[in-house]
Amino acid sequence: MDAMHWVWNHSQSKGNARIALLYVADQVRTSACEVRAGQRELMRALNTRSKDTVEKAIKAAVESGDLEIAAPAAGRRPALYRLPKAVGYMRPATACAPESGAQSDTAANRCAPENGAQAPASSPDSGAQSSEADPACAPESGAQETRCAPESGAPPQHYVVEEESQQRRDAFTICQPLIKALTEAGITVSWGMPPEDLKRVAAAVERAGIPAMVRFALDTQRTRRDRILYARYFVRGWTGLPPAAAGPKSSGPQPHCGHADCDPVTRTRETEDDRGLRRVHPCPECHPTAQKGHAA
Template identity: 55%
Template sequence: MTLDAMHWVWSQSQSRGNARLVLLYVADQVRTSACEVRVGQRELMRAMNTPSKGTAEKAVKAAEDLGELEVLERGVGRRAALYKLPKAVGFVREAVRSAPESGAQESASAPDSGAQTDDQGSRSAPKTGAQKNRSAPVLSRSAPKTGALPHTQTTQAGTEAGQPDAFARCQPLVRAMTEAGITVSWSMKASDWLDIAAIVQHAGVPAMVAFARDTKNATRQPIRYATFFLRGGWRGLPPAATPPPPQADSDVKPPHCGDPDCDPVTRYREVEHDNGIRSLKRCPDCHPSRKEHRAA
């Protein structure tokens, strides 16, 4: 239920700014089908990263005015207020609503003349016939809470549209995020994988990891899903100043130089220019692309 309430806020809510933060935090705490939960004012203030009670109250009022939040009981003493997300009640993700109960989904583009079931397709399907997609993940039901997709559910996001395998292109980012201590769920729609793969190509893994790390440090509430970073700022990252290191070099790294400004995972240093602008530069001492390491 938490997932559907959160997804409703992300995809359906008309809120902005602090009101949206309040709705996201309330949705994250929801554990009942009625979408009701008790949340204290101090919790909301921490979630919004503000010391002002007035700011939190204005955000709650703005969400109420939109009709997206109801205050069923006001907070009294130590008893927290009871909130409800009325428009999220009964909300179900589109992917869950349309998927068969077994979790298997047939390709929407399969022509009637060529589509066959799994039992018959392996022996008699013509080369042009579409078959059930064994590798497409059922993200809404079968993905584990840790966010790691089973090996038997490797996604083919984007291949039907003639685009590269987005899931494979995102794996360097997934590994770098995990090595940096940012453990989130990567359960998401195929379109989200395509968006993230495009950002990896555009901005580069080091910039995305640095943004996620800074966002996590600045946000008091726990971040559980990778889509939080996708919708919270990854899309706005500038193009990478230098192309990301070749995949072959990333597998073998020289010893870390020990410099406190050098990230031990990405081997990039954050430097400040004369105009005060900060940027990421490859470490000249321990980045895998350095000439001494290549020669070795």
């Protein structure tokens, strides 16, 4: 989640205040970066039995400006917390190089080193390096940094990362109504799970429907003494739910026949009999059943 990334990389809070911020960020499910969390949950997150420790951590996070109390606790309803500085925050795009900064052996063999030495495998017979031998390894604008082409037609690594990130965002967007329905039903869980599990949940939303998934979660919670904290606990049951029953299809109004004598609003026609009397009757094309009853 971007909120978690913001806390790790930009929050100035320390100690228990930082742990409390990380817990709140882990529970964020909306673009407003708001989360309801009770004292017991925060005590578990800080691994303490002291309510005073939790209160001091929340106070320190609020004083730093990293946390806001959008709504105080009321009765059995926990307080609503907000991460104001994380609202709208987007995780920076990752580069195609590995996180360690090391270059793969294959890329190292295909690209020229920074010191200008030429790799033996790529040396032409003349011993001079050609700038057109491998365009993928040519530096940009005389810069020393090189860019390597993918192997055997495989897509560049950063394209794969972006595609997987987009799929996770799409799956999480599909799950948003489910998350909201579960929260309204009193089930607040962490949605930290592998991307494949998130895709399975999104597929279950489209197949089984949100009401059936909420009922399953409520029934499952009733069978346990302790509170379920992770949505991953429901994944197997959700994926096994049957498809939602399709409702009856509405046939809709009969389209206008297009006849010049047929009124498009009332769907009636005005005719004149042998005695010169004019009468209005339902259009036989727009109202075929009415016409049969009239003829009978």
